[in-house]
Amino acid sequence: EVQLVESGGGVVRPGGSLRLSCAASGFTFDDYGMSWVRQAPGKGLEWVSGINWNGGSTDYADSVKGRFTISRDNAKNSLYLQMNSLRPEDTALYYCARGLEFDYYYGMDVWGQGTTVTVSS
Amino acid sequence: QSVLTQPPSASGTPGQRVTISCSGSSSNIGSNYVCWYQQLPGVAPKLLIYRHYQRPSGVPDRFSGSKSGTSASLAISGLRSEDEADYYCVAWDDSLSGYVFGTGTKVTVL
Numbered sequence: 617e618v619q620l621v622e623s624g625g626g627v628v629r630p631g632g633s634l635r636l637s638c639a640a641s642g643f644t645f646d647d648y649g650m651s652w653v654r655q656a657p658g659k660g661l662e663w664v665s666g667i668n669w670n671g672g673s674t675d676y677a678d679s680v681k682g683r684f685t686i687s688r689d690n691a692k693n694s695l696y697l698q699m700n701s702l703r704p705e706d707t708a709l710y711y712c713a714r715g716l717e718f719d720y721y722y723g724m725d726v727w728g729q730g731t732t733v734t735v736s737s
Numbered sequence: 738q739s740v741l742t743q744p745p746s747a748s749g750t751p752g753q754r755v756t757i758s759c760s761g762s763s764s765n766i767g768s769n770y771v772c773w774y775q776q777l778p779g780v781a782p783k784l785l786i787y788r789h790y791q792r793p794s795g796v797p798d799r800f801s802g803s804k805s806g807t808s809a810s811l812a813i814s815g816l817r818s819e820d821e822a823d824y825y826c827v828a829w830d831d832s833l834s835g836y837v838f839g840t841g842t843k844v845t846v847l
Contacts, residue, residue, distance in 0.1 A: 651836070661774075661782065661825055663836035675834050711781060721829040721836070723772040725793065727781040 618642040618726050620712045625731030632702050636731055638695040638712030646670065646690040649720030652697045654708035655730075664710070665697065666720030673719070680706075702735045709733075740765060741826050741839035748845040749816045757842045759809040759826035765837050769829040771809040773802055776823045785824075786811060818846050 624636040636652070651666040665676045665686040674686050685698040695712055709732050713724035742760040749755040759771065771789050774782035784793055786802035789809065801812045809828075813820055826839035 653836075660823075660841040661776075661827070661838045663827075663838065666836070677835050678833070716787060722770055723784070723787045723827070725784045725787065727783075729781055 618714075620714065620726055620728035622710065622712050622728045622731035625710065625733045627734045627736065628702055629737050630703060630735055632735070633698070633700045634702065634733060636697040636699065636710055636712075636733070638697075638728060640693045640695065640714070643714075643726075645688075645693040647718065649715030649718055650686075650688060650695045651713045651715060651720050651724055652686060652695075653711045653713055653724070653727075654706075654733075655711070656705075656708040659708075662708075666715070667695070668720055669718040675720075699733070702733075704735050707733060707735050740830060740833070740837040741828065743824075743826060743839040743842045745840070746843045746845065748847055750847045751816055751818065753816045754812060754814045755816055755820075755844060756813075757811045757824055757826075757844070759811070759839045761807050761809070761828060761837070763807055764832040765807075765828040765830040766804065766809055767807040768831060771802065771804055771826055771828045773800075773809075773811045774825045774827065775820075776825065778822075782825065813844070816846055820844060821846050 621639045649668045652664040683701045709730040711730045712728040714726040716722040773786040776782045789804040790802040830837045
């Protein structure tokens with residue numbers, strides 16, 4: 617069964633850091649680009665960042681550029697999101713999502729269940 | 738920020754056909770593939786349509802997608818109570834170098 621399981625969410629103060637992880641199983645991880653997508657409470661979906669199959673290409677939403685870093689470890693079938701300088705507006709449910717192809721800009725098919733990040737003093 | 742515009746709500750009675758529009762621009766829908774997602778309350782989004790009109794295996798053919806110019810549409814025919822959910826379109830935007838999601842449409846089955 618194809619599965620993505622996020623972890624690492626929690627409560628953090630403004631200015632703090634968190635590292636999210638996404639464990640992939642049931643498919644050949646390094647055949648696919650990956651993305652992080654977030655959803656603030658009661659709001660719509662917002663793409664955060666994407667990475668291609670080998671980590672050689674990445675992109676970020678303007679709202680997180682310079683603060684967040686996406687990475688992957690294909691040997692561990694894992695995707696990561698390092699979040700620094702967190703702000704209250706980063707509070708959201710963060711989803712890990714698989715791309716449709718080697719790159720991440722053709723769409724996303726499989727999604728995890730999400731991990732919650734709360735930024736509050 | 739959302740750059741794709743969807744109507745906030747749509748509704749229909751069981752068996753009816755409902756269409757949701759998604760309006761974008763030449764840098765997103767006009768030049769890249771559109772996907773559609775269904776999100777039930779408290780659940781992760783589910784892919785309904787990719788590459789404008791392709792359906793993943795397991796998605797009923799009641800769901801169909803189309804694209805014309807810088808707009809796309811999702812049609813749900815034979816509306817059922819379990820179709821009550823939020824629906825989002827999404828496309829890559831070449832100008833932003835990122836995905837842009839639609840504003841979302843809440844479908845209600847009357």
